Ligand SMILES: Cc1cc2nc3c(=O)[nH]c(=O)nc-3n(C[C@H](O)[C@H](O)[C@H](O)COP(=O)(O)OP(=O)(O)OC[C@H]3O[C@@H](n4cnc5c(N)ncnc54)[C@H](O)[C@@H]3O)c2cc1C
């Protein structure tokens with residue numbers, strides 16, 4: 001089994017630089033993306049029932065090694081750390097390409113690939129399906145629950161108002177949502193072990209035999225023009241004083257807009 | 271250079287036609303974009319017994335509909351639909367493919383993009399054409415706290431999944447004419463690798479808060495359960511719903527299903543009132559699609575006040591009461 005995990009900035013401490021309109025990623029405290037953690041838990045549950053070997057893979061800056069340690073503490077057997085300057089800035093097309101090459105080289109005999117259904121930072125939910133495409137295997141997204149029966153995977157999910165039960169043969173890829181598979185609590189001793197006994201293999205672009213121009217920001221078909229905070233578009237009219245006066249002014253300025261939204265005439269009589 | 275009119279394609283996602291109008295919303299937006307590109311708006315429909323949807327799409331702006339009909343396509347299938355879309359796109363070379371960000375769309379579109387070797391922007395909340403004739407795709411990131419504008423400069427088609435409810439559909443016109451291109455099921459389609467064992471339609475979850483045009487949200491600044499109750503009166507007068515922050519729900523001033531935020535409800539009212547809310551990112555992630563925001567807070571520097579259209583510096587409960595009084599006066603008769 002392979003679990004793809006990603007480090008994301010902790011939402012509560014998002015250091016947004018309003019002056020330069022950029023995210024201070026360097027300052028952000030990282031954590032394992034919640035859906036990825038659920039995917040890892042799903043893998044651990046399957047291993048309890050059916051045995052098997054779990055490899056956790058992440059592509060990211062060296063700092064992302066933290067979440068691999070966490071994965072080992074939770075119970076992953078081995079980790080791959082894809083890190084290379086050339087890989088930075090990859091969009092989902094290239095991320096899935098790079099992950100697929102690593103899987104083909106280091107885990108060619110895999111049965112099941114698990115991903116989170118989406119990440120809290122880029123939120124594309126695209127890497128899972130695109131990785132399945134790269135590996136040319138079946139993929140099922142937004143999975144609530146899954147079970148293994150011999151060489152078949154049974155999946156339950158809720159898709160556009162339909163409660164579906166699906167079945168597919170191994171090898172396949174599923175992306176797991178945060179409904180079930182509540183991640184286990186990691187005891188401190190586990191974390192200690194994870195620091196002492198590191199089964200983490202660092203992998204660079206050349207280890208994967210891929211040309212840097214095909215990956216990272218260079219190879220990505222999409223380009224980011226800019227990132228901005230939607231708050232800047234707000235009008236920001238400030239009203240203060242006695243509540244009664246404020247309310248009167250509010251209606252004076254916005255009664256027709258408000259009336260339009262609630263479909264009522266808010267004009268004052270007389 | 272071919273003389274062909276460029277095409278903008280919209281994937282016909284008809285499975286929940288009556289609840290989910292995203293395909294019609296996309297046809298409408300595609301019509302606007304087509305004007306800037308001198309392009310033609312097309313829809314694709316895969317399935318079995320789909321004439322009704324073909325007619326609807328033409329009535330809502332499609333000038334041409336590509337239809338592949340076969341019994342084997344009766345149930346949505348990622349494997350088969352992806353292959354069909356790939357083959358059609360290779361043959362007809364659309365400039366742009368738009369897909370609704372439904373669960374199916376978000377599983378389907380990434381694989382199509384991968385096969386075509388092109389980029390895809392997920393869950394867009396804005397689509398425009400820039401001066402170079404490129405599709406500018408606006409997508410949220412970090413729980414909607416930031417927006418990113420993305421282009422696909424070289425690869426074609428340019429692809430995006432688009433969040434439902436962002437664009438307005440064009441009113442239907444059953445007189446509209448459109449060309450219907452019926453295509454046979456291509457040879458050598460792969461077998462579907464995923465077997466559907468059961469599929470049960472569930473009644474759509476009632477989304478009163480999510481779909482309300484007016485939401486009155488209250489936070490800890492309402493300072494007590496009895497005062498918080500006044501927000502329900504205000505919401506009733508406005509025909510809206512009440513939302514709450516986490517501390518409010520924890521203190522049981524409001525039910526848990528009123529909780530608005532990152533992991534909970536995302537709301538998109540046309541008008542949002544925010545009473546006594548500081549504007550923590552976990553809460554504001556749920557209100558990013560709100561239209562006009564009126565925030566009431568004692569502290570003019572609260573984050574919530576900075577993201578408001580109207581920031582009222584005053585006691586939340588007093589403003590709520592004054593609003594109720596004034597509304598009652600104006601709503602009489
Ligand atoms: C992992 C995680 C997930 C979370 N998820 C959510 C979530 O989904 N939704 C959510 O809401 N929160 C969530 N939170 C909590 C969130 O971080 C904030 O603590 C919460 O949103 C704050 O609620 P509040 O604005 O009501 O309270 P406060 O932050 O206490 O703000 C109260 C505001 O009221 C103002 N005020 C006080 N008295 C008055 C008065 N008399 N008149 C007017 N204004 C007054 C104050 O100036 C202040 O700005 C989460 C937190 C964590 C750690």
Ligand SMILES: Nc1ncnc2c1ncn2[C@@H]1O[C@H](COP(=O)(O)O)[C@@H](O)[C@H]1O
Pocket residue numbers: 003004005006033035036039057058059060092095099114115116117118119122123124125126127128
């Ligand atoms: N850089 C990465 N390294 C490893 N896995 C990733 C990476 N990016 C995305 N994934 C996987 O793809 C899932 C969906 O991510 P996203 O498409 O960014 O929403 C995540 O939950 C991970 O399982």
